[in-house]
Amino acid sequence: MPEQPQMQALAERLDAALRGHVVTGWQPLGFAGLKTVQPSPDAAVGHTVRRVGRRGKYLVLELDDGPRLLVHLSQAGRVDLETPPKTTRGGKGGVVRLRLDGPDGETAVLVREHGTERKAAWWVLADGDDGPLAKLGPEPDSDAFERLVLEGTDRRRVHTLLRDQATVAGIGRGYADDALWRARLSPYATLAGLDAEERRRLVDAVRAVLADGLERERTRTGGLSEPKLGGHFEVHGRPGQPCPRCGTPMRRVSYDAYEVTYCPPCQTDDKVLADRRLSRLVK
Ligand SMILES: [Zn+2]
Numbered sequence: 001m002p003e004q005p006q007m008q009a010l011a012e013r014l015d016a017a018l019r020g021h022v023v024t025g026w027q028p029l030g031f032a033g034l035k036t037v038q039p040s041p042d043a044a045v046g047h048t049v050r051r052v053g054r055r056g057k058y059l060v061l062e063l064d065d066g067p068r069l070l071v072h073l074s075q076a077g078r079v080d081l082e083t084p085p086k087t088t089r090g091g092k093g094g095v096v097r098l099r100l101d102g103p104d105g106e107t108a109v110l111v112r113e114h115g116t117e118r119k120a121a122w123w124v125l126a127d128g129d130d131g132p133l134a135k136l137g138p139e140p141d142s143d144a145f146e147r148l149v150l151e152g153t154d155r156r157r158v159h160t161l162l163r164d165q166a167t168v169a170g171i172g173r174g175y176a177d178d179a180l181w182r183a184r185l186s187p188y189a190t191l192a193g194l195d196a197e198e199r200r201r202l203v204d205a206v207r208a209v210l211a212d213g214l215e216r217e218r219t220r221t222g223g224l225s226e227p228k229l230g231g232h233f234e235v236h237g238r239p240g241q242p243c244p245r246c247g248t249p250m251r252r253v254s255y256d257a258y259e260v261t262y263c264p265p266c267q268t269d270d271k272v273l274a275d276r277r278l279s280r281l282v283k
Pocket of ligand 1 (some may be wrong): 246
């Protein structure tokens, strides 16, 4: 799933490519993708892109005197930057193609779904409407997030809390795994159970993995098209491979829809956590 670093770097590339361009039209490619009824996407046509930014995992296109457009890529949404625009349907997962005109000619942004389950989506927001952004917690680089980790009494697991977009915005399974590994904390650690030093390590680790992730993501060019985005993680999705810190083969804990990767010596005092998928196989 694209997380904060992927979306931030994508926003920067789109801003460089599209700022000052005028929206000339939109082509609906899927039925379920558009999450708003009013205003119509037609309200964006004729308006100039002032800025492409990011909030949480949302891409935010701001238009001069026009509506704001949001894009969320969910599990496996992808964005292609087309110069010149194509006229294909974007494959079976097409969501929308936005066409723009700039000094160097026409460009299009194609949003499409690479996966099969969770769908990429977009919103057209009138002035003053924050839509789904209103429910987001603070960004990881904010003082509010730092206070929440250093002083919070939340009894949930840190892994759960980091992935809860209403608590802190932009982190998913991948960077949650990497941050806990970087902070040398168990996947089962709860925020309320951490001492002051562990909390400080957690804040620093979250910010460090996101900063490193962004640096790697900034080496991409164009949209965000590749089917697999996971190659940039240090530990996430790499069970069985040697821990980058101590060389011990890393382990996983499997849930129905995902798995958590961790290093026993680095994170759990060498304890191997029960893995449901594994115990089912053993039975
Ligand atoms: Zn290790």
